[in-house]
Amino acid sequence: MTSQPMRAPDAAGVARAAAKIAELLPPTPLLECAIDGQPVWLKAESLQPVGAFKIRGAWHRLSDLSEAERARGVVGVSSGNHAQGVAWAARRLGIAATIVMPSDAPQVKLDSTRALGANVVLYDRPGGEDRDAVAQRLVDRSGATLVHAFADPWVIEGQGTTGVEIARQLAERGLDGPTRLVCPCGGGGLSAGLALACPDAEVIPVEPEGWDDVRASLAAGQIVKVADPTMPTACDALQTPATRPINFAVLRQRVKRIEVVSPAEVRAAQRWAFKTLHLVVEPGGAAALAAVLAGRVPTDGRTAIVLSGGNTDADAFARVIASSD
Template identity: 50%
Template sequence: MNIDMIRAAAERLEGHARRTPLLSSPFLDAIAGRRVWIKAECLQHTGSFKFRGAWSAVSALAEDTRARGVVAFSSGNHAQGVALAAQAHGVQAVIVMPRDAPRVKIENTRRLGAEVVLYDRAAGEDRDALGAKLVDERGLTLIKPYDEPQVIAGQGTTGLEIAAQAAEVGVTKADVIVCCGGGGFSSGIALALEAEAPGLRVRTAEPEDFDDVARSLRSGAVERNAVLTGSLCDAIVTPQPGNLTFPILKRLAGPGFAVTEDQALLAVAHAFNRLKVVAEPGGAVALAAALYHGDRISGEDVIVTISGGNVDPEVFQQALTLAAAQDRQGDAA
């Protein structure tokens, strides 16, 4: 992995991906105790940053290889990104998804023209084995969700934009908190910032009990999560850091954050109420870290990603209800 791959991915994404905005709100600044700048990747095609990596990977394939189709495994955001990228290139996409993935993500993946193959991760079904079988039987090319060079390169284009947008608002030194699952997004951004904005440092954000990257950064070795289900932050629940991503993060990232589900839900509500954008819990953990773990952040500015907005209505309502109850408690006090 290197900056040249990220710049090449940016060229292939030109005219296909959105340059998402860097947003701010004085209300969020007041909660965090510093200026908070929000990179709103929930406004990207398919509702998450994953479209960047998917387009990068699909567009980088040789034409004859791409024509045979692609396969991916995902709980939803990578699934939709690959489905849309494949559809735009006129090729078949088969997506292996867990049965307990949010309904909206499964339905949207199908609507984008992909064939969805469901598996039971709670019962221990192996998605890697299913993907390998599809590769062997159909001649498809596997596009991994994070441990794939061209996927990392595509996600890294977000970092190029952050570097340019931070410079536009005069921010040259700050932590950049990134929602993190396997580390493709955070490692790609870290590589881009190393080259374009060395005063900006990536820090990862994860849900409590699924903070394998934060624990790995502390220990210096890859740590694995004990369980793989049971979090509202489904988009970023992965077994462990990637073999490609962890060495990058070990070299470039600062200490990681772990937030509670309630903090993630409150961040979802704040994003909607103050920024008028829709976030999913896994896409809001970086904002939650900035709002509720400010004692672990230094400096006048912090940059965070909202990495995805594909949230089921019931979970979204849960977030708004929790925030409203908290507001009532504050008024009563």
């Protein structure tokens, strides 16, 4: 069995991950637009090869595995975006990948993960099996490496490369680094990575209603689970029951505020992105934009918003676009 690595992620690791990813992937666009007359910058991670930023952490983690670890394969747990990132990296590196996914994950995410060559093991939620326990059984049986969706130092560092690209792209436009980074938040992997990558920027994570465990944890000074793990949400990418110590250690030092958005605000943000940017953004990927559009996060001309993913079923997205709530 390969145990979960416990080293702390750091800025040097983010820089190393950024160099690796720059050799592999072109930077995603940083789009300038105006919200309430103020320029803002939107990082279109929905345009990654797997439709989400998760490819960053997956590549950093898997490409650092030893030959012996690669031979034993990897196991991941994900509702779909991390699943595709791990599957994409595994296929490119010739590593066998098994992904534990919820049976009610968007069909497009299930199909895409399988199409990338990963073996998908389903579990039931809400109120069903413990997904981490399912994954651990697979690890114990095969000796594979567990590639956690957010509680892994390599994954955190990889996600932080989003901030490295934002800072570089702003510099290319003659601007200093971002003053504020607004990002969707599930378990806190992206938020922690951005905090390491851009130490001078304010990092504002945004969670969906009912799944604001990171906000509750920071308020309590200790990790708190979601109050009702059976509460439905369209933001499946942000549907994590609790953050982990490795993420919490970074967030409690750097994050001073977290915003929470409603389902209606998320839908409004998806419609805005489609109309204004001509982008398909999934519900979880639109959470940060929703908070800014709702006026709860100030902008100053150097505020960057991460559109973290665009993997959504066509029918579900069409219903959102057609609605007006």
